[in-house]
Amino acid sequence: MRNLRLCVCMLLIPFFTIKAQSVNSTHLKDTIQLQREQFKIKKLYVPVALIGLGIALNSNKPESFKNEIAEERNEHLFHFGTHIDDYLQHSPIAIAYGLDALGVKSKTDLANRTAILLKGELFNLVAVGIVKKYAHQLRPDGSNYLSFPSGHTANAFAAATFLSEEYKHRFKWMPYAAYGIAGTVGILRMANNRHYISDVLVGAGMGFLSMKLSYWTHQYKWGKRKH
Known part of the structure; x- marks a missing residue:
């Protein structure tokens, strides 16, 4: 457990050392004003809380909270199984590019948006x-x-963060829809007996932080006018 906490803390170090900078948007092709998202410590409260709670609940004792949830699942949803979560985890990305293809412009132009997405997915x-390797925790289905x-x-929350960032300026309800999808994926992972609640909470926090890190560090070097 000590190695697990150390591993997660090491992964979180970069998030506390970022300094956000503004980018001159007058040289960009798109009419939308592009600026690197401002980093603030308070934006870490929710994801760090999710990760911290997940670690706290990750006890392997028979009477632990995560095992109690798994037992309830086995009692009421023993025969439940679906592959919807395999596809739903990526659906926010499909929605983001789908809206753009339909003419509903996102916050970021195609080149920069795609670079941000790829970096965020890589971070995630x-x-x-790394955490999976060193945590070495048995799945509830064994x-x-x-x-x-x-x-x-983690994939679902990274994708949800991407969709939310690109369209929350146009649709105030988009973050609720995006994270609602991601939360559904987490619930289905537990219903499928593939993960404990602790796994889901930490995955949610890590996915969110990975994509936010990509936005916080992006330089917006693409899409500039040539002089």
Whole structure:
């Protein structure tokens, strides 16, 4: 457990050292004013709380909270199984590009938006992979030791953050819809007996932070006018 906490703390260090800078938007092709998102410590409260709570609940004792939830699942949803979560985790990305294709412009132009997405997904993939390896937690269905954290949930929250950032300026309800989808993925991972609640909570926090880190550090070098 000590190694797990150390690993997660090391992953969070970069998030506390970022300094956001503004970018001159007059040289950009798109008419939307592009500016690197301002980093503020308070934006870490929710994801860090999710990760902290997930770690706190990640006890392997038989009577632990995560095992109690798993037992309730086995009692009431023993035969439940679906693959919807495999596709739903990526749906916010499809929605974002789909809206843009339909003419509903996003906050960021195509080149910069895609670069942000790829960086965020890479951050998420590496972070989740490292924690999975060193946490070495058995899945509730006993299939392997890659339970902690939930990769599907991390992917879903990274994608939801991407969709929210690109369209919350046009649709005030978009963050609720995006994170609602991501939360559904987390619930389905538990219903499918693939993850504990602790796995889902940490995955949610890590996915959110990974994509936000990509926005906070992006330089917006693409799409500038040539002189």
